[in-house]
Amino acid sequence: MSLLAAAGSLDPAARSFLSPTGVEIVFLLVGLAVLGSAVISVTTRQLVHAALWLVVALGGLAIEFLLLTAEFVAWVQVLIYLGSVVVLVLFGLMLTKAPIGRSPDANSGNRWVALGVALAAAGTLVTLVVDAFRTSWVDLGAGGGSTRVTGEYLFRYWVLPFEALSVLLLAALVGAIVLSRTGKGRVPKPRAGKLRAGKPVGTNGRAASATTARPTASTPPVQES
Amino acid sequence: MHLVYPAVLAALLFSVGVYGVLARRNVVLVLMSVELMLNAVNLNLVAFDAWLRDSLHAGQALTLFTITVAAAEIGLGLAIVLLVFRTRGTADIDRLTALGDPNEDAPESAPEAAVQNDRAVA
Structure with missing residues (x-):
């Protein structure tokens, strides 16, 4: 697989940390x-x-x-x-x-345990990373992540994950809407023939035009069906 | 650039995120710390992509995917947090003990409504 070939230098570089x-x-x-x-x-x-x-x-x-x-x-x-x-x-x-x-209870009671865990994680990870990559050198070339290069690799090699990700975003959107809807507060179904604030309701959402219905209380709403 | 600099920065940022996840009480702040941890991973991915220079650019592509998944995650997470806040009246993690062991004591600083709500559920 020549595609998976890494072109970066894996050899240890003789660069000093003292001359950044x-x-x-x-x-x-x-x-x-x-x-x-x-x-x-x-x-x-x-x-x-x-x-x-x-x-x-x-x-x-x-x-x-x-x-x-x-x-x-x-x-x-x-x-x-x-x-x-x-x-x-x-x-x-x-x-x-x-x-x-300022809220006094922003931190829970186990913050000292959390501090210990975080310090242990930091110590372990930093020791490991420094020991592993002490001599590695990144050759920064310009244009390695420009929009053109990004578009090429994204739509040449990563199209299927890209599309799957769009489905995931759609699912997350639908899920967020379903979760954040309240069960109560549903809009009641409009009943025909009821007058609300002088406007005829029940004509399937069509606003009565000025020629067919005047906003008088005696005029029944015109049913156009 | 030495690879150690971004790698160490990512490790430290991840540890800061671990501390925030474990020590914070508000759920929204916990989600913020999760975002910090995800960003530490993103920094690692970008740095190793620049180091290895593979022709697939797997690091940067995965960084874009991680950012998108993080956006979906924060949207869903906040929806769940708002739902919990609406039903329970609190967004503090250590007061949401409805599924916990009932033999252990509830936190002493919990308000009455939350405690009664928990007991009614349990």
Whole structure:
């Protein structure tokens, strides 16, 4: 399979960590911003501020995608995460009557256990990753993730998952609508012959034109069937 | 660019998301932490795609799919959260104990309505 061939360099590169390139410096600075805003987002006691710090973290990640030459993914990240997911989260916070100010019980009782688990996971993963990829070097070439390249690989090799994903989105949409409908509050079926606010009801939704029915109480609604 | 930088950043971001999932009480904040974890995975996928340069661009394609699935997930998740909030009157995870062990005590800070609701169900 020549398609699955990886063209990147798997050989260890003799690059020093002490002389970083400009891309690496920018990546590190943006990465620090992303990490800091993520930490604030999961630790702040003001719930709406947590969602807004999440915007900073996700936007910083879009910059990181740009630095890794994945332009299209970066813009998709901005559109979907910053545009819709955060707005949905804010709507969810407001619809569940989240307190606006500082809420004292934002963290549950097991936060110290959670801190231990997170630190253990971080230690394990960072040790493993640093040990495995200490000498790997990414050759960043321009245009590796441009819109043209993305369209070519997406619609040449990944068409079937793409279409399956559209079906998944449709199912999620229908599911969300079904879940969020209230059983009560159904609109009552209009009964024929009843007058409501001077307008004839029961003509199958067709508004009576001005020539056939005048809004007087004595005129019966015209049935056109 | 050294591959270590995006990999370490993704690992740390994933751990921050793990902390948020375990330590938060509000369901919407838990969903936000899940989004952080998904984004850590996305960063890994993009970085390894740039490293391996395979001709299928599997990393970036899977990143796009992950972003789409995450959007569907947050929509469905918020619908479920709103449904739970409408029936239970709370969006806190540790107060939704209707399926829990009834021998264990309910949290002491739970409001009366939620506790009665739980008992009525159980």
